[in-house]
Amino acid sequence: MSNYLKQRxxxxxxxxxxxxxxxxxxxxxxxxxxxxKKQILKERKKEKKKSRFFKNAAENSQLVESIxxxxxxxxxxxxxxxxxxxxEEIISLLKIDTNKWKLSQYWNKQMGDHWRVSALVSQIKNxxxxxxxxxxxxxxxxxxxxxxxxxxxxxxxxxxxxxLQDIHFGKQGNDTIxxxxxxxxxxxxxxxxxxxxIEKMFFVIxxxxxxxxxxxxxxxxxxxxxxxxxxxxxxxxxFDAMHWAIGYIKRFCKELVIVYVPGNHDxxxxxxxxxxxxxxxxxxxxxxxxxxxxxxxxxxxxNFNAFEHGDKRxxxxxxxxxxxxxxxxxxxxxxxxxxxxxxxDRKVEYMTSNETAGFxxxxxxxxxxxxxxxxxxxxxGNRRSGKLxxxxxxxxxxAEFAHQVL
Numbered sequence: 001m002s003n004y005l006k007q008r009x010x011x012x013x014x015x016x017x018x019x020x021x022x023x024x025x026x027x028x029x030x031x032x033x034x035x036x037k038k039q040i041l042k043e044r045k046k047e048k049k050k051s052r053f054f055k056n057a058a059e060n061s062q063l064v065e066s067i068x069x070x071x072x073x074x075x076x077x078x079x080x081x082x083x084x085x086x087x088e089e090i091i092s093l094l095k096i097d098t099n100k101w102k103l104s105q106y107w108n109k110q111m112g113d114h115w116r117v118s119a120l121v122s123q124i125k126n127x128x129x130x131x132x133x134x135x136x137x138x139x140x141x142x143x144x145x146x147x148x149x150x151x152x153x154x155x156x157x158x159x160x161x162x163x164l165q166d167i168h169f170g171k172q173g174n175d176t177i178x179x180x181x182x183x184x185x186x187x188x189x190x191x192x193x194x195x196x197x198i199e200k201m202f203f204v205i206x207x208x209x210x211x212x213x214x215x216x217x218x219x220x221x222x223x224x225x226x227x228x229x230x231x232x233x234x235x236x237x238x239f240d241a242m243h244w245a246i247g248y249i250k251r252f253c254k255e256l257v258i259v260y261v262p263g264n265h266d267x268x269x270x271x272x273x274x275x276x277x278x279x280x281x282x283x284x285x286x287x288x289x290x291x292x293x294x295x296x297x298x299x300x301x302x303n304f305n306a307f308e309h310g311d312k313r314x315x316x317x318x319x320x321x322x323x324x325x326x327x328x329x330x331x332x333x334x335x336x337x338x339x340x341x342x343x344x345d346r347k348v349e350y351m352t353s354n355e356t357a358g359f360x361x362x363x364x365x366x367x368x369x370x371x372x373x374x375x376x377x378x379x380x381g382n383r384r385s386g387k388l389x390x391x392x393x394x395x396x397x398x399a400e401f402a403h404q405v406l
Contacts, residue, residue, distance in 0.1 A: 009036050011216060011224060025226050025372045027172070063094060072123030074101075083108050083115045090119055100124055153197050158390040158398070159300040160198045160253060162188065163307065165207030165340030166366035168265070169241070170234025172226035173369035174211070178241045180367050180405045184386040185245055187403040189252045192388055196399070200300055201253035205242055205277075207309040207340045208263035209270045210234050220267040226371040231269070239273055246281055256283075257298060260290040264311040264341070297325045301393035304332035310339030310363060318350050318359040333357040334396030336389075340364050343379045345387075367405055 005028070012022040012033075023033035067074035076094045084090050090106045091098060094117065106119040167181060168174055192198070211234060213220040217227045227234070250256045260274045271292055278288045289296060296307040306321050314320060317337060322329045329335065335358065343366035351358035365385045374380070383404055390399040 005036070006040065009033065009040060012037075014224070025224075027226075073104075074121050074123075075118065076121060077116065077118040079111070079114050079116055081114055083110070084117060090117065093117060094119055096121060155194070155196045156392070156398075157199050158196045158392060159303060160192070160201040161305060161336075161338060161389045161391065162201065162249070162387075163204035163207075163338040163340070163364055164367060164386045165204060165209075165261070165263070165309065165364055166343055166368060167209055167238075168211040168366070168368040169209060169238040170227050170229050170231065171211035171368055172228050172371040175228050177368060178237055180384070181241050181386075182244065184367060184403045184405065185248060188386065188388040188401050189249065192390060192399070192401050193252050196390055198253040198390075200255045200257060201249060202257045202259055202298055202305060202307075203246070203249055204259045204261055204307055204338070205274050206261040206263055206266075206270045208265040209242075209273065210238050210266040213266045213269050219265045221264070223373070225265075225373050235269055235273060238270075239276065242273070242277055243280065246277065246286070250283065250286065255285050255287065257287045257289060259296050259298065259307050260292075261296060261307050261309050262292060262294060263309045295321070295324065297321065297328055299328050299332060300391065302332050302334050303391045303393075303396055304328055304335035305391075306335070306337040308337065308339050310341035317361060321359070334391070335359045336397070337361045338364060340366065343368070343370075343374065343382045345382065345385070 005026070008026045009022075012026060017025075019034050019037070020030050023030040026033065028036075063076060063078040065074060065076050076096065078094055080093060084093055087103055087106065090096075091103055096103060096119070100123065101121040102124055104120045104122050106117070109116045109118075162185070164181070164184070167177060169177060171177075210231075212218060212225055212227055212231050214222070215231055217231060218224055229237070246256070246258065258274070258278070260271070263270060271290075274288075274290045278290055289298070294308060294312065298305050298307075304321075304325075306325075318335075321335070321337070337359070339361070340363065342363060344363060345365045346363040348361040349358060350360070364387055365382050367384050367386055369384065370380055370382075384406075385402050385404040387403075388401045389397055390401075392398045
């Protein structure tokens, strides 16, 4: 039984679901799930029967441990024929498992020809935190050989909008979503740029960029999820992908605007990620709109572009945006809201009688695969795809490119 599987079954105890549903979420048979669950519960029951404090001898019978499992702390002592001088020696002599325990304090006392060595240890309550520290120590962003592109003022001058929300890095089935993401961007730009000069590009980051928001693999609100990797691994994969995307997209537009939109899965992690990106990429031609706001609006000539995730549903979106952004609303006639959340391609139009002004709500598709969480919430039947919209300064949307992932 792997540690990952054991951890997932431990998490399932909080779900309060029947064994069949829990087994499906984890990806094991119901029989195997029940067997491992019984084994885990038996081990936990055995631990509870022990005294809060217990002592046991280590392999060489010189070590004595006094551990409080509930408080997550303890004391380890041993007698040796020399005095250790460093924390590393203490850890080695007392056989402290640094994957589970952290050395808090230690002291030595001479007793005749021997030394009594004692240490206080505290339990690492979440192994994922230590894993995160190790990743950061050794991690370096990926490097990419970007194509050399001489941006020339050729073709029709346009503005681009690329809102690839709901990627869900780390979701079950999304092991290679970074490859799908890169191929989508390359395809969209290769088709849009030969005949158009993109003066400004709006690139949305967020909107459930990462599937989970906690070390326990849950959403921000604590909803259990089906994940294919740990939270830290998903964060690193997402960071690398966005780092590449920003550098690649910038080669095809004069000015790039990064628009951060919070999602309901990753409100904290995506916010931290986009701020880390802003510190690692420096350019006078990149604008960072990374304030924590539910709704964003950017105007380009006669185009009113609004961005949100879409989890806060409302039938009065035109009124809401007209009230919150009256000046921008009054100066434009081409008004579009770009959102995601339901992983489905959908469009709703609110137009005036002469169709000279109005408001269009565009719900964009997702590149991600369907896991149990999204299946149970009926986010199914969508075509995995990404879109790039091009806008004319006065006419609004004049072209839309889509790339479908098979």
